[in-house]
Amino acid sequence: MADASALKLRIEGMDCGSCAAKIETAMRRLPGVADVEVSVAGESLSLTLDEDRTSRATIKAKIAALGFHALDPAPGPGLQAHDHAPTHGHWAASAKGRLVIASGALLAAAWVVSLAGPQWAEWPYVAAAVVGLAPILRRAFAGAMNGTPFSIETLMSVAAVGAIAIGEAPEAAVVVFLFAVGELLEGVAANRARAGVKALVDLIPRTARRVRDGVVEAVPAEALEVGDLVLVRPGDRIPSDGAVQAGTSEVNEAPITGESAPVLKEIGSTVYAGSVNANGELHVAITKAAADNTIARIVHMVEEAQGSKAPTARFIERFSRWYTPGAMALALAVVVAPPLLLDGDWRTWIYRGLAVLLIACPCALVISTPAAVASGLAAGARRGLLIKGGAALEALGRVTTVAFDKTGTLTVGHPGVTDVVAIEGSMESMLGKAAAVERNSSHPLGAAIVEEAVARGVEIPQAFGGGIATPGKAVTGRLKSGFVSVGSPRHAVEGGLMTAAVSDRVAALESEGKTVVVVSEGKRLLGLVALRDRPREDAVAGLARLRALGLRTVMLTGDNARAAAAIAVELGLEHRAELLPEAKLAAIAGYRAEGPVAMVGDGVNDAPALAAASVGIAMGGGTDVALETADAALLKDRVGGVAELVVLSRATLSNIWVNVAIALGLKGAFLVATLTGAAPLWMAILADTGATVLVTANALRLLRFDPARSSAVKAARPTARRDGG
Structure with missing residues (x-):
């Protein structure tokens, strides 16, 4: 595959893990195809393709045969593929919606006919079942031909055809209709789950106000280049990552970082794409193109994470490969064992065996983990918690x-002043003189001293000329009052400035993990400044x-x-x-x-x-x-x-296990009810369709989950142990 190239397609109609598994299995069977990755959350298929062995047209045809629609991604970098992607319209306009309406209408018509002429009741129900079953049969056949013989469509087809064969056409029609409704609900739920990533994409404004030669012009945000200057007015969203060149304002970064309080932005401050300018006008120099800004990287990472499989999901997928054939074997045993061994009624046990087939559909079980993981990842991303996949x-x-x-x-990563100790004169005078010497210093200790003096409102005298640095020892500057040095205790000892009492004070401060500098003027020791990196x-x-x-x-x-x-x-x-x-x-x-x-x-x-x-x-x-x-x-x-x-x-994790319990619990309850004759065939579909809807709805609850407000976090009080361990 030396000439292989990457291919990415957008897949419409893919709503659950079993859909993705069918596509993945079919792609892996094609010659010249490798590195297949299917993402339900991202509605995407990525693979490596040798077009000398398999063409793109063949790929799309295989996907269409499985009942999905393959589209080329929209041109443009990064987020633009999302911007031009087809939007999901009203459910009634979709293929699944039309199938629900058609099968529902036929079922209602068959019921009316059964009331008007009972002798003709069977055939309208057969027609309703066949019309609704036709697309399911096509997908079952395509799945079987492409490596997925034990799909939910296969189980549905066998159950519905079997029901018609034993004279239970009304039950078959109801089962087909409920299955169509369940698939429609799966699609609606999947679109809601995808809305989390779409909401991130929607944070980026479509246009920006670029400033060139003093003229402001509106341009598409994706057209911005690194180095461009843009005007961001109060209320505007920042179009891409950048640095403030002029202006002061508060910026709401909650959509990006989850920080609830507005953040003050001044000249030199970094701003992120999608954040909202609150109250001042800013001129921002663009530092990242649209495809590489913070929002673009977050969206890309979340989509990749949602496409990756968590360990639990991989286990359940492996389990389901054996589970479905085993369930079919159980259904066959239910059909033949009682009549052969216990002289049971063949029709009764065929009916119950068909119900077992419907109950055995693994959709709810397969989707239990990826639905929860996708929701958890999206919920985290909304709150500034980025997680790279289900495994993490x-x-x-x-x-x-x-x-x-x-x-x-x-x-915080840089030192701050913790103690200011005056030995001679006032603390303010000593700190001001130290800041005057360090004002133009790039050393982090010097910058911290200047910052502390400014924060305290201390008057900083003027220094004449630049400071003279003695590396590792001191910096000396000339002030109006004389030459002032800010240096290490060792330098002060060498100059004969340290007394025993001052040395003890220095040792005490250093024992607390602080760095101490000595401030002196001529041969007089003015005081000490202690600094430490602060928590x-x-x-x-x-x-x-x-x-x-x-x-x-x-x-x-x-x-x-x-x-x-x-x-x-x-x-x-x-x-x-x-x-x-x-x-x-x-x-x-x-x-x-x-x-x-x-x-x-x-x-x-x-x-x-x-x-x-x-x-x-x-x-x-x-x-x-x-x-x-x-x-x-x-x-x-x-x-x-x-x-x-x-x-x-x-x-x-809790959501996943609740989902698994729902899926297996409903199946177990309906299995017992079916084997004892308490549940009719049409109710058996609820063991899968109902469980799938419940599992998806439970997973979607995570989209509203706020870990910062969870009782598990709020229960912790901001108190620290003082025992060091």
Whole structure:
């Protein structure tokens, strides 16, 4: 297959897992076809095709024979394929809707005829059954010819034809009608599930106001290029990812990150496609094209995730391959065993055997997992919780340990001032002089000192000339009052400025994991400034929520033991410090031996640990690395999002098992009722159609599930243990 090329088609009429399985099986049987992937949620078929062996026309013809409609994806990058995709109209306009109307009308007409002339009642029911059964028979035959002999259409066809053969045409007509109604309801439910991804696509405005040479012109959003400048007025949606070049405003990022409060945006701030400008005019420089912006990547990731199969779904699919032939064998045993062994009535037991066939249809069982997983993934994406597939979604609910990187994950990732100690003069004067020296410094400690002085409203005196840096020791600047140095304690000791009392104070601050700088003027020591990377605002509450869920929390960091211990005590979790990358991997392996483990990191330097964990979770605020490195990403960039992921996963797992219980429970109840003669043939279809509708409706409940408001998360109080472990 050296000349093989990728082919992607949009598939209309595909509403459940068994539909996807039929298409996948048929495609795999064709020569020159490989890498077949079918997504019910995305209504898509992707494969690799050698057109010298199988043409595209053959692919489409096979799909049409199975009862589906194959369309070429619309031209255009990324989201545009969605923009031009055919919309789902009213149910009555669809092929399934027309079949329901036609079979229902014929069934009603047959009933009227039976009332007017009972002697003619049989044939109108036969006609109603045959008309409704014709498309089902065609699909059953096509499925059998393409590798799926034991499909639901096969079971339906055998049951309906058998019912007609034993003189139960009215029952056959009712069964066919109910089956058509069930398929229609499946389609409606599937479209509702797909609406989650469509809602994300709809966040992108169709037009943008591009500014060129001072002139504002309306252009299609997909026409924007990197570097273009756009005007975003109050109330407008931002057309693509970019950076603010002019203006100040609050932006509602809830559709993208799930952050409920508007976020202040100033010059240099990053803005995301689909977010809403609230109250000020912004000029935004585009940094990502339409096909590569945050919304496009989220949609692509969610669609890929929904197309992937969770472990439970794979198990149920394997089970159903044996289940359906086994059910047919059971139905045959029900037909022949009682008459042959117990002298039962042949007609009675044929009738009951046909009912068993209908009960045995595996649709509800097959769809129980993918429907719940698709809804769970969509619900998470709406709230800034991106999960790459059913396997990761299931694994999150089973983790027993959550390991965190420190810098940038549990902490904000840059130092902040924690203590300002004046030795001579006022604290404000000392801090202002230190900020004056560091004002033009690019060093993170210097930037933090300036930030603290500005935040406190301290007057910063003017410095004359640039600061003179002595690497690793100090920065010195000339102020009106004299030369001021901001340097390390060691530099102060070398200058003979440190007293025993000051040295003790420095040691006490350093024992708390803080970095201390000494501020001096000439030969006078003015004071100390202590700095440390600070925990995120929600770190204490987020970790408490995880512990309330019964999970062990641990911090793995390459930072020094003193700094790590200080953060660990403040946050109340176990810690292991001074870990080289290979030591981190060994630690993850050790925790994994005790049970599934999740690793939470920033998605850059933690990539090996993220990959080694059962589930890797990146905190990245929508960056490329965050979306591509790990199994899940937190767009809210909050520690509390980890607990929300776990709660969402557990809710999805619970939904799956409820679905399985519904599917098997209804089948079991109807099987008993059928074998005892308590349920007629037409009611047997409810064991599958009814179960399928109930399972799908239950799965759709997850679309409204908010893990942040779940009682499992709210039960956790923002209190931290102080025992360090």
